[in-house]
Amino acid sequence: MNKYTVINPHSKFTVLNTHVHNIDGVAKVTGRAEYTFDIKLPGMLYGKILRSPHPHAKILNIDYSRAMEIPGVYGVVTGKDTLGIKQGIWRRYKDLCDEQILPVDKVRYIGEPVAAVAAITEEIAEKALDYIDVEYEVLQGVYEPLDAIKKDAPEIHEGFERNINVTRHIEWGEVEEAFDEAEYVREDWFKCGGQAHMCMETRAAVSSYTPEGKMTIYSSNQSAYYMQALMAGVLGMREGDIRILAQYVGGGFGGKFELDGAIFCSAILSMKLFRPVKIVYTREEDFIATKRRTPMFYYVRTGVKKDGTFCAREAKVFTNGGAYTGMGATALYLTGFFHSFPYRWKGYRYDGYRVYTNTLPSTSMRGFGAPQAMWCSEQQIEWIAADLGLDPIEMRRKNSHYEGYEVPGQATIASCGIDQCYDEIKQWIASKGTLPANRSIGISACGFMSGGIFNWFDTPYSFSSAVVTINQDGTVELHVGAQEIGQGSNTTMAIICAEALGVKVGDIKVHSGDTDHCPADLGAWGSRQTLMTGNAVKMAAESAKKQLLEFAYAQSGLNIVYDLDIKDGWVHAIARPERGEDFVKLAKKAIRGKDGQRIIGRGYYTPHRKGMISPAYSYMLQGVEVEVDEETGKIKLCDSLTAHDCGQPINHLGLIGQLEGAFSMAAGYGYLEYMPYEDGKLMNPNLVDYKMIRATEMPPANIAEIDTYEPEGPYGAKEAGEGLTNPTAAAIGNALFHRFGIQMKECPVRPEMILNALKEKKEAQGK
């Protein structure tokens, strides 16, 4: 079925670097895991949201008196029940805090919340929506960025001239000089589609506000701390008076760390009614009102020498920001940076423009701007290699990053396994021999970050923190703010803690997803937790271990030149492993020695002096074998290999799952997941018309894992799982080019586009 190979494996670990079952496995396979979707509190009401049918309109009046007459309806809220605060996740930049979740006077996309009802059943709440009368003044809408920047386009947000929301500029080297050195320059325009996060658990929240002024919120999210801080802002409360709970979260993928209508409206309703209120989005609401991957227009100009040496690149990008900023500002930055990856450019210039339109806001989604960047970059590179008659793999290799390379002014690459990735993919392609006439292989390279170092959220807390507590019986409590959303965060942290402490994974109980009891952490986004929370956990565990070892020293009478260590629950002198003591016995004694206090270690991590973007970068190269029906344009994925460098793998089982999963989402972006809009209306907001990879469409996702050591990561680990969303669309595009000679400029690639391209090619050949 699938092949998983590890190249240059290390073997010095006890727990880490093995196959570990996820610690939440029993809960999840038996139905015990309780998601926000499953929460039921005493006295709970059910909320439903009335949404704007207009892409752009002024709200003149909302009259909900008729709704209030319906038996079972408890209350209705509108923008007037809120503080009217414009919020956003870029809290340092007030201009970019532009979204009222319940707008007071204007709606900017179809599906935007306008009012919310709470009733004793979901059905009554839904019925009540029909009895809320909203008077709108419909305004002209604009839906595409290139239209929205026109002089006569309607103004979506006051003060944003030509609807330009954010701009981003990245540049290094003397770009024009570098272009002058180039012997071949190619220009292309590309268009990249949006994509729905499509978490299996739709957005859901249960908020409970009590008369003493405290709020408890169960919420399906990727960062409990962000939710706490953002909710405090919009509710005018202190963070400490809000508790966010998120033990089990049914997927995130970049879509669940901003405020959404479910959490906000349930909280506002609960504050008004002093009853718990639950709101669960329908699948349609999830499609039309929860943000999406950012659609982009890319212009790329690339200059190379005839021998394939890369000289300069320039990219101008317009992104369809939709109605609000959200995390879109970060996606705008990251797409520009990763468009340069994984190559060395003497001169590089990127200008990104995020444009407001009257469509669903766009934001971060797994890959965070990089899948779009690679769709354009990796295809154009393939075409350049063909234009110059060069081997596309060797051309990529000679221009690639290497360990120690400095991306001018941006980042220093401390670990990089891309060179071996080329070898693995080359071998794989060779092993395939001659392919049938309807099949082709495409490749694509990329890199990705291991957490962002930027702090637009303006938090005074460390980016990650952890607390390790050793109980008298040797069991260990690990408190982290890292959010488990299915990626295996809790398991990863337990493994790092167990490795550092010298105990078993089963000895560790992980506490996460509860702001009352866990330290603040920025949460699960931008591939940050393994490196950042991992470092905090390692530090906390090492601190706890040191306290134990100090005690062990004191009682052992050993010469101080001896080093002590703990492995497998055995505390011993490294030089004389037979001399030691059981971890549990030692813990009990040590606690007595501390006047009965449990052993507590603290750890934290905030990146410093690590450039502009991220503390570490993963690298990968992917090959995808594609079958094309040239008469219908239908494509099928047959096989794939990803050669991948994520530093030191923590848990191979988790890593395999992340890479296979990323492949399926990335492949969907390449050829299935299409979000067409007409006059601001999404045309396929359901799982019948929005197509995703299913088991029958999924090819083998083989992996060659190249072990490297990342000095900044815990035990040498760095990003895995998000970066692999980046290459696949481009690899599919390159497969279409490689054998069939067609250049696809727009993704997702649909059969009709393939047929048209084949037809155009035929016509061109005929001339």
Added chain:
Amino acid sequence: MEKRLLTLNVNGQDYELYINPKTLLVEAIRDHIGLTGTKRGCDTVSCGACTVMIDGMAVKSCSVLAMQAEGYRITTVEGLEVNGKLAPIQKAFIDNGSYQCGFCAPGMIMSAQALLNENKNPTEWEIKEGIEGNICRCTGYNSIVRAIDGAAKGKYTEAKS
């Protein structure tokens, strides 16, 4: 509309319910009986998160009226485990990392179990067809296929002593 009394047999237990006849089976199971292991992920019979077994066959419980399920044996994910011992398919899912966020897992496991009920030696393609009605956004399905394959081959069945 007249409320109706019906008896549903879920996981071997008879439950007497008094319900609006429009109640879907998934609503009866989750909201009336309180077995929340079974999930819902769409309104279009597309995602399979609500899959249960009706007389051993996989059926999407959002596509059936509770009234229609009277007289059948309904099995939900909670019904696979016996006295704290997981069924082989559940062990297989844990061993292969065949879930991530876990939200699709109960429905996926019911599809897998139903497939194994009727096909003791499924091919890889038959396994894929067997779970095609279930969307998993996290895993990319291959680890699920491996789990079902392993379970079919008896890898997770305890030897009888």
Added chain:
Amino acid sequence: MINDFNYLKPGTLKEALAMYAEHEDCKVICGGQSLLIVMRQGMIAPEYLLDIKHVRELDYIKFDAKDGLRIGATTTHRAIEKSDVIKKNYPVMVSMENKLASIQVRNWGTIGGNLAHADSAGDPGPVLIALKANIKIGNATGERTVALEDFFVNYFETVMDHELVLEIHVPVPEPKSGAAYQKFNLLESDMGIVAASAAVTLDGSGKCKDVRVVLGNAGSTPIRVKRIEELLIGKAYDENLFAEAGSMASVDCEPVADIHGSEEHRRHILGVLTKRMLKQAWEEAKG
């Protein structure tokens, strides 16, 4: 939300027909795999819902070498797919059923419900019409049998006048017959963006004695392309003729554009599928 309705659960066919006769604003549910979706969307809100899922008299598959195949309306897709007698005599029905939808839907959904729903993208319609199937419908006052070809009237509309689907009858294929069906879709068992079915019967000399091509989701009902019959009957195997037939199919259809494909694209694909299905059916007929 589904609107409230009164639920009727007959135990026998006779009861079902009587209950149906009694209530005018009454919708019939069997597997409900499509009906409950449209009811949830509020598109259908009947006062009464008549549940015939459990009318066992209509759950049967019978085959007689002279009379052919008779399938009761409440027979599930899965039962058809697994039926040995159908596999042996009408293999195209098995392959069609196998990709009709997910296994869960096939387990509960029924052939009668599928045909009564009259979704133009439904799979059984084109195949059964190509196989010259008839459908028996009826109510408390009587029964009648119509050719399935004449059963569909428009999008989601049939000739039934407050009647139930009772039975599908498929004649015994003549010797040297073959049939094929394929839909064009992006996911393995997804609904067809368009589809084509072909049935071919050859004479002793290997020439085409009879042929039918029926297109799915190519208009408001399954479309039988009669020009292709005129083109092929009496002719010998010729791939150029299949291509010509494909061109006819792309002309003689009325597909509607949506996000999954333009009208032009759909016409093109219908042509390709027609060509391929004719070839496949012919080769099967050759044996």
Added chain:
Amino acid sequence: MSEPITDPVICPVCGKKAKTGSAIDCARHMFGTGDKPHREWVNAQGLSFIDLLIDQATTPGNKSYQILAEAIEKARVK
């Protein structure tokens, strides 16, 4: 490579020193910041901030930055 800069350009609006101290870096800073005071300063030089921005994005090359850099230099001389 450009000459080492002895007299670094500082932003005429917020006083921020550009990364390399060149006028073109200052221009990048002004576009990148793009808030009201910066926009107004550019417009006061007889240019249109937004038109320069859109030109920069829709035409290859670096013309808008150069135009703004010249304006910054000119304002410095004054």
